[in-house]
Amino acid sequence: MEHDDEVRAAAAGYLGVDAAAIALTGSTTMGLGLVYHGLALRPGDHVLTTTHDFYSTHEALRLAAARAGAEVEQVALYDDPAAASADEVTGRLAAAIRPATRVVALTWVHSSTGVKLPVRAIADAVAAANAGRADADRAILVLxxxxxxxxxxxQPGDLGCDVFVSGTHKWLFGPRGTGLVWAAAGAGVAVAPTIPSFTAPSFVNWFSGDDQPSPFGVGNTPGGYQAFEHRWAATEAFAFHQAIGPDRVAARTQELATRLKDGLADVGGVRLVTPRDPGLSAGLVCVEVARGDPSELVRQLRDARIVASLTPYRETYVRFGTSIVTTPDQVDAAVEAVDELTR
Ligand SMILES: Cc1ncc(COP(=O)(O)O)c(C=O)c1O
Incomplete structure (x- = not known):
């Protein structure tokens, strides 16, 4: 699978990790399902997640824990997202880790609120909780x-997570149906493949009766004939970001998000939900509508050629995203439109 290896190499260069530790998936959801089902959870194990995570994490954990007899606990890391602080978030998470905690399942940037977690500080808290534990009893941090x-x-090395799961079809602008899972060496061995890989050595073992172990990346890349044209085109998405520079992409995304937040904060009809602090937010910007139906606002914005969405969570906010294909004028137009439509 020469083209699979090209995608892995491009992703590895972008993420600063070993290419052999990258599995290629069809989406974030597929990656989360494979990882949580692949972990050898035991009866009585504790899996720690939060109320802020998306359905894909909650449901993958529910299914995996039900099979293993493990317990899943959801904790809130903040009450008011706009007022969240790194210390509060890290402190609440650290306080919820138990001796029986085997998995800490988190989301880097919450699509429920736009809060970006202080992952490095959380990883340090997980490492402190792991001090002195036997390998089989360690908690792993999955993001x-x-x-x-x-x-x-x-990059994963900066964040300090053990497993990094993502689709490559959102902010990276890869095609739909593409994604990846990276696992650090220690965590990778704990994830057993679920779907037969079509790549050597798995397939060759079957053919020859051999028993060669697969590296994490190959072993956990689901086989079957996939949408290869989409998967292999993800190489270009990584190259596109590398050509611009990930730091410049991030700076521009932040600059536009800050411009949007500054503008929306002055609009009387909405309350900013996402923190103003760039250290605690990325490109997602959520607001609460003071009066009326938020889905009506989303519809009216769409009529004005401004794309917002409703967060798909029990507590619903109006959500915007400022990527590098958004212009400052478009940000200003969104603020003006929200102002007009919420008066
Ligand atoms: C936090 C989060 N995780 C996962 C997903 C699903 O991603 P994918 O379509 O790559 O499975 C979404 C939204 O679609 C999301 O907001």
């Missing part, structure tokens, strides 16, 4: 990174 990849330049 749904989909709203950070291509919007924030931090």
């Amino acid at each position: 749904d990174a989909v709203h950070g990849l291509g919007a924030d330049a931090a």
